[in-house]
Amino acid sequence: MYNDYAELRNELVAGKVSCRDIVEFYLGNIEKGKHLNAFLLVFNDEALKRADEIDAKMKAGKAGRLAGMVIAVKDVLSLKGYTLTCSSKILKNFEALYTATAIQRLLDEDAIIIGKTNCDEFAMGSSNENSAYGNVLNPHDNSRVPGGSSGGSAAAVAADMCMVSLGTDTGGSIRQPAAFCGVAGLKPTYGRISRYGLTAFASSFDSIGPFAKNIHDAALVLEVMAGKDKNDSTSTDHSVDNYSAELDDFDVSKMKVGIISDLDESGLQAEIKLSMNKTIEKLRAKGAEIIPVELPYLKYSIQAYYILTTAEASSNLARYDGARYGVRAKDSAVLEDMYVNSRTEGFGTEVKRRIMLGTYVLSHGYYDAYYKKAQKVRRLIKEDFRYAFTKVDLILAPTTPTTAFRIGEKTSDPLEMYLNDIYTTSSNLSGNPALSVPAGKDESGLPIGLQIIGREFDEAGILRLGNFIMKNS
Numbered sequence: 001m002y003n004d005y006a007e008l009r010n011e012l013v014a015g016k017v018s019c020r021d022i023v024e025f026y027l028g029n030i031e032k033g034k035h036l037n038a039f040l041l042v043f044n045d046e047a048l049k050r051a052d053e054i055d056a057k058m059k060a061g062k063a064g065r066l067a068g069m070v071i072a073v074k075d076v077l078s079l080k081g082y083t084l085t086c087s088s089k090i091l092k093n094f095e096a097l098y099t100a101t102a103i104q105r106l107l108d109e110d111a112i113i114i115g116k117t118n119c120d121e122f123a124m125g126s127s128n129e130n131s132a133y134g135n136v137l138n139p140h141d142n143s144r145v146p147g148g149s150s151g152g153s154a155a156a157v158a159a160d161m162c163m164v165s166l167g168t169d170t171g172g173s174i175r176q177p178a179a180f181c182g183v184a185g186l187k188p189t190y191g192r193i194s195r196y197g198l199t200a201f202a203s204s205f206d207s208i209g210p211f212a213k214n215i216h217d218a219a220l221v222l223e224v225m226a227g228k229d230k231n232d233s234t235s236t237d238h239s240v241d242n243y244s245a246e247l248d249d250f251d252v253s254k255m256k257v258g259i260i261s262d263l264d265e266s267g268l269q270a271e272i273k274l275s276m277n278k279t280i281e282k283l284r285a286k287g288a289e290i291i292p293v294e295l296p297y298l299k300y301s302i303q304a305y306y307i308l309t310t311a312e313a314s315s316n317l318a319r320y321d322g323a324r325y326g327v328r329a330k331d332s333a334v335l336e337d338m339y340v341n342s343r344t345e346g347f348g349t350e351v352k353r354r355i356m357l358g359t360y361v362l363s364h365g366y367y368d369a370y371y372k373k374a375q376k377v378r379r380l381i382k383e384d385f386r387y388a389f390t391k392v393d394l395i396l397a398p399t400t401p402t403t404a405f406r407i408g409e410k411t412s413d414p415l416e417m418y419l420n421d422i423y424t425t426s427s428n429l430s431g432n433p434a435l436s437v438p439a440g441k442d443e444s445g446l447p448i449g450l451q452i453i454g455r456e457f458d459e460a461g462i463l464r465l466g467n468f469i470m471k472n473s
Contacts, residue, residue, distance in 0.1 A: 002163055005069050005217045012058055012068050019051035019058070019068040019112065026070045026114055030161045036137045038146075038155040040075050041083060042115040054110050064110035066224060069217075071106060072156045072165040075116040076123050077208070078197035079103055086199050087131040088121045090326045090346025100197020101232065102166065102208045102225045109224050114162055117152030121348045122317065123168055123201045125149045126176060126420045129411055130350045137407075138180060140446055144404040147177030150211070154181040157211045164221050165211045170201050171305050172399075172424025174209045175436035179399035179449020182438045184466060185211050186218050189457045190431035191236040193222075194229030202312035203234075205305075205428045215437070215467040219243035222459060241460045250464040253287025257465075258392030261292040264299060264422065267401040271442040275473075276398055279439055279450060282472055283396075293388040293395065297380040298426055304381070305425035306418060307361050307374035313351075314358030320346065353414065382430040389455045394465055398423050399436040399449035423451060433459050437466040439473045 002008045002022065011017045030042055047070070057063040073079065076086050078096040085091045103113065120130040128136040128151025136151040138144040139159040146155040150167025154177035157165050167174040169187035178185025186209040193208045200206060208225070212218040223244060228237040259280065265273065284290055322328035322342025329341030347355070361370035388395065401422060410417040427434040432453055439450040450469065454462040 001160060003213050005163060005220060008068060008163075019054045020048060022068050022070055023047045023051040023112060023114065026160075026162055029159065030115070033139070033159045033161055036139060036142070036155050036159055037134050038117055038136050038152040038159065038161060039072070039115045040085065040087065040118050040133055040152070043113060047112050047114045050112050054112065057110065064108065065220070066106060066109040066111040069111045069164060070114050070162045071111050071221075072115050072117050072153060072162040073103055073113060074119050074150050074153045074165070074167050076119060076168055076199045077103055077166060078199070079113065079116070082116065084199065085133075086122045087119050087133055088346065088348065088351070089132045090320050090342070092327055094326055098197065101194040101229045103197065105225050106221070117150075117156055117165060119152055120149035121351050122199065122313070123149040123170055123173055124313070124350050124354055126172070126417055127405075127410065128152065128177070129407065130348055132348055135407055138404050140182060141404065141444070143406055144446065145180065145407055147180035147404065149173040151177045153211050154178055154183060154185065157181070157183045157213060163212070164217050166208060167211055168198060169207045169209055169428065170205045170309060171428050172421045174211065175399050175424050175434060175449070175451060176421065178211055178436040179438075179447065180404040182441075182447030183211050183213055184215055184218050184438070184470070185209065185436045186222065186459070186463075187427060187434045188222060188226065188459055189433045191234050192238070192433070192457065192459065193225045194232040194235040196229055196231035200316040202309035203316060204312065205309055207428070215247060215463055215470060216244050219247060219463050238457050243460055243463055246460055247464055247467045250468060252283060252468060255283070255288045255394065255465070256291055256392045257283055257288050258291050258293040258388055258395040260295055260298065260395065260397055262294055262296065262298065263397060267419065267422070268398060269402045269442065272398050272401070272403070272448050275440045275448045276396070276450060279396065279469055279473070291392050293392055295381070295384040295388060295426070297377060297384050300377050301381060301426040301429055302418060302422055304374040304377040305421070305429060306357070307370050308378065310354045310358035311362050311371050312358065313354050314362060317351070317355055322346070378429045381426055385430045385432055385453075394461055395453040397451045397453065399451040400424075403442045403444070403446035403448060427453055432456055433462055435462040435466045437469050439469060
């Protein structure tokens with residue numbers, strides 16, 4: 001078992017283990033855990049071949065910063081020469097024509113990509129039950145969901161099928177499955193990591209980020225992926241810190257940690273609340289100042305999120321029409337039928353629901369009442385966070401209202417499913433970085449996650465506090 005890349009790197013340099021050994025270990029675990037359905041595609045031969053190449057570079061002293069780190073990637077990210085399905089029938093057998101910038105930067109530092117992970121179709125979902133290729137199971141309890149939409153990526157790390165994985169977060173799709181599966185999951189500041197090569201769900205919300213068993217590995221991968229990309233105009237040239245080297249440079253006694261005083265706790269599981277309180281007391285005991293902060297517009301975040309993201313989804317998914325690429329319906333008398341039939345056959349229920357919602361809120365007569373108003377609320381939520389961060393350094397909150405729920409428990413009630421994102425969507429609306437870290441387990445042995453939210457581009461701060469919480473939980 002390889003739990004920390006820094007330790008593994010020392011063993012690689014000392015010749016105690018090879019990259020081939022590492023890949024064979026993870027391929028064995030993928031085979032043992034195939035019932036979890038975490039992977040859609042496993043690169044058996046390719047990963048072993050690359051391992052041999054990197055072993056040669058290790059011997060020559062020319063290996064990159066991530067040499068031997070085995071990484072899985074969510075199947076909404078493009079990797080040239082391999083299928084890119086987005087867990088949808090409409091892209092079955094579609095082969096990517098180029099590699100996403102985030103993945104290429106990992107490859108350039110000699111990471112080994114071991115496969116592509118299952119997810120909710122087009123990253124739309126909170127349980128990984130919307131994949132056209134079957135549910136992913138939670139490694140801690142196979143009757144439970146792993147969370148979504150990046151459930152396969154979270155499960156792969158939790159089940160020790162890779163060292164790190166990549167997910168995407170539009171409204172909590174990294175943090176929520178991280179909480180459910182008991183691993184760390186980071187949503188960086190919007191624009192921190194290039195979205196080039198990421199299949200868009202909601203372009204002004206989507207963020208790429210890592211899952212890992214420890215904060216050091218997440219920080220190191222963030223360092224490599226972050227930074228300006230000429231192929232993505234929304235990526236930022238804001239300076240990238242040496243996150244992994246600065247984790248222990250952290251004096252808790254000088255921290256001002258915010259607690260949201262007007263947080264809706266009506267559906268919050270008692271054990272998560274207890275874990276939160278215990279963490280607060282540990283921080284207070286170490287000298288941290290705990291300060292209540294108000295975010296008055298936070299209560300509108302779910303409504304604003306689902307109006308804006310479905311509107312963007314309606315626009316982004318218009319390209320999947322059966323005419324240019326992807327699945328095309330065969331029995332269509334005229335062109336319009338071909339469009340309708342291809343989308344009807346190719347898209348799943350949840351994707352259709354969100355396209356219709358988005359088309360509705362953008363339609364004539366409803367644009368001002370819904371879309372325009374939601375954009376105004378988004379600005380107010382962003383301003384709430386900016387004001388709160390004049391008083392505190394970081395904000396601590398639950399990641400999810402409950403621990404992992406049972407498969408099928410919420411599929412018949414979309415509203416109940418959407419409310420599972422109640423604590424995560426606000427950071428996507430505002431663009432702030434947020435990190436979920438494991439913080440104990442409930443009475444059923446299911447992982448609990450706590451969330452740390454930071455100022456824009458203060459990934460260093462949330463990673464340091466996350467590291468402290470994980471080491472002291």
